[in-house]
Amino acid sequence: MNRLTSDPSLELCPDFTSYIYQTSRARLVNQNNNLNEAQVVGILQAVWVVTNNTHKVQWQRQLQEDQAAVTEQQNLEDTKCQLQASHLKDSEAAFLEEDRKQNPFKYIPIPNRPRPLCTVHNVLLSDFAITKLVKGQYVELYYWTNGGLPADARSTYRTADDECMGPYTSPGSSTTAGAAHQVARVIPDHSLTPIDFAQAVPRALASFQQCGWAAERIQMLAAFWQALMRHDYWNSIDPLAQRALLVYQDEQRRAWHQAIPLPDGAWDISILDDKEIKIIFETIYREDRCRRDDEWDARHLQSLYPRGALDDHSSNHRVRRSRRASSSKGRRRSASPPVHSNSASFYN
Template sequence: RLVADPNLQQCPDFLSAVFQACRTPLLNHTMDDAQAANTLQDFWMATNTALKVQWQAQLDANTLETADQQCLLDEATEQHLLTQKAHDAILAEEDRKKNCIHLIPIPDHLCPKWATDEVLVADFALCKLDKAQFVELYYWTNKGLADAKMNYRTSDDDSMVATAGIDGSTTWISASAARPAAGVIPDHLLSSLDFSRAVPHLIASLKQCGWPNSRVIMLANFFSALMLHKY
């Protein structure tokens, strides 16, 4: 294997005294020093030409080997990326299953408008909304709103009762906010008419309680899908 480029080599001066020992074996009655030097030069040129061919073949082999190594490296890198992508997908799927609530997409639609008429909702229901707790739709049906209006400012409304806050601390709220209404109808037993009348009032209450707009829209779309479902 050549270690130097023969294209960079210069033909030596074979007439110089340094090459006298090389010329001497070639001298005879038909060849003088100049002719011997020319013969040595011809030999050198032929050898250099062969070395140039060998050098070029060596360069071509190096280029091919480098290309093959790069190809192997690219394949290994691509395989690593595919493996990493598959691993990330598995982790993402596991995270999605563990935190499915956090990853629910929220449609970016226009915010629903409040109900046209302002209504009086039971303090108990509004307190539940403030705490983001479950509360029946009954409180926003015509009957639930009528009950809230009828029981508004009863003798117990000014009294206070202790209750546990979100952080576990004790807070005081009005008795009406701590007392559920009598005869509450579960959501799954509401008629379609009561359900459709309650939803707009509930959406209005959510807005009034300061719920994030994205959550209000999400619930509005959810209830809309229920009301429009063919079943």
């Protein structure tokens, strides 16, 4: 069936009595001798009406089919747009999630509150220390001392290039992050003074909590440092006794951090090993005694020998004393898991 191009209801019945239909009327009259011209006109009008009514029905059906086709096409377009929007939304969500993983610093919520006054020193850590803290690694207590905070965390930073930041001390001079990971003057734990140690401990514990360390680890380290500061050596008037505790703290905390990812795991560091502490103290005492003896011998020899003879005699004397000291010390063994293959290097 041919498709209609106009609405049949708008059409008017033609005038079949007009001159243009004369040929059609004459043909019908000649074919039907019983019909006159008026009857032929009536027949033509009746045929036109029937045909027009048929076209009207066809037109309505055609409109319904067109509307159904338009609706179906619109539904397809809507479904396609929804799928595209859903895919775009999923892509944006995946990108946002990946960006959150790669750049978590951008998405840390900032509370609407005034600057906290009591904890300002807890947040002024160096980027190097914060990076190691976030990973749960060992960090020297120097970074929380009064000397460590201003020297490192309060440095002025400016952009060195698109990928790194570097501290600088004057315009035109900068150091990239790759070359300035750690401050050159960091003091190891065993060389800290008791006052610096006592200042650093509470600040370090607060930083551990801010960086999301497990509560059990923080409590264990707090108990470890508290046990050290309650030890008899800590309140001794002998500075070597306090240094022995600081050396013990440095060795054990390093070994504890190193043992955490190992198959056997770490241990309760808050349980002090008094035997190991005494061995460390004896080692420090012997080295200090040898140093004092060498200084006394040097002063004594200087008063007895001329300058040229003093050099030869002092050299031979130091060799003999070094051999005696090394044979008397021997190799001490730790009661905890091995920490350093040569612990004597800590005390020099």
